[in-house]
Amino acid sequence: MSIGLLGKKIGMTRVYNDDGEMIPVTVIEVGGNTVLQVKKTDGPDGYSAVQVGFDDQKEQRVNKPELGHFQSSGSGAKRVVKEFRFDSDEELPADDLELGPDMFEKGQMIDVIGTSKGKGFQGAMRRHNFQGQKMTHGSMMHRRTGAVGAGSTPARIWKNTKMPGRQGGERITVQNLTIVESRADDNVLLVSGAVPGAKGGYVIIRPAVKAGAKKD
Numbered sequence: 001m002s003i004g005l006l007g008k009k010i011g012m013t014r015v016y017n018d019d020g021e022m023i024p025v026t027v028i029e030v031g032g033n034t035v036l037q038v039k040k041t042d043g044p045d046g047y048s049a050v051q052v053g054f055d056d057q058k059e060q061r062v063n064k065p066e067l068g069h070f071q072s073s074g075s076g077a078k079r080v081v082k083e084f085r086f087d088s089d090e091e092l093p094a095d096d097l098e099l100g101p102d103m104f105e106k107g108q109m110i111d112v113i114g115t116s117k118g119k120g121f122q123g124a125m126r127r128h129n130f131q132g133q134k135m136t137h138g139s140m141m142h143r144r145t146g147a148v149g150a151g152s153t154p155a156r157i158w159k160n161t162k163m164p165g166r167q168g169g170e171r172i173t174v175q176n177l178t179i180v181e182s183r184a185d186d187n188v189l190l191v192s193g194a195v196p197g198a199k200g201g202y203v204i205i206r207p208a209v210k211a212g213a214k215k216d
Helices: 064-072 124-128
Strands: 005-016 022-029 034-039 048-056 078-086 109-115 120-122 165-167 171-183 188-192 202-207
Touching (some): 005 048, 034 064, 034 078, 124 165
Antiparallel strands (some): 005 022, 005 202, 022 188, 109 171, 109 202, 120 165, 171 188
16 A cells, blocks of 8 residues: 545635536645654564654644644644554655655546545335335325335344445545646645545545556
8 A cells, every 4th residue: 555645625626627617626725734653564563654644733632642742843733643554664664755646646646535524314115226116095104115025034124234324424436537637736636526525625646546547
């Protein structure tokens, strides 16, 4: 795995390429990423990783052990802390690595990880796209799930049966998005298409795992 960035979803807009085509993009703020710790295999942790903090907050809002950890790295208190793990110490980046939008270039393919919008408690038709049952007069099963039992054997409801429940608020990974623009002056990345989460939500941006580093 290679190092990525933490960011905050600002919203969506549109840009135009050289051919005049409109491209819908998501604006992600990535300024303020700080390397908090570099972990090595021969160290106390026993594995290779880079710990990154993002989004400043007041020191009184973190406990003393966390504050001491931030101060030992010369950083202020951060809201989000994430580790990017590596297979070996040889793959670790330099200690003086500067994190910012220029880590990704125009045309590069990335994966974005975020938390989807919470929808609350939803029925099976909205949550699982069920068709529903008869809408005729007298029916009392319009939007219900129907039978969910398994008969006399095993006489219980199978695990993972699609039923009503809480929808959204889950960790979602959207793969193979493209960097449309990397604006270092504004500390933002413009990413093609939509990314999970609401405005102001935190996301993780990493180089695409399946599609390679750049789009042909």
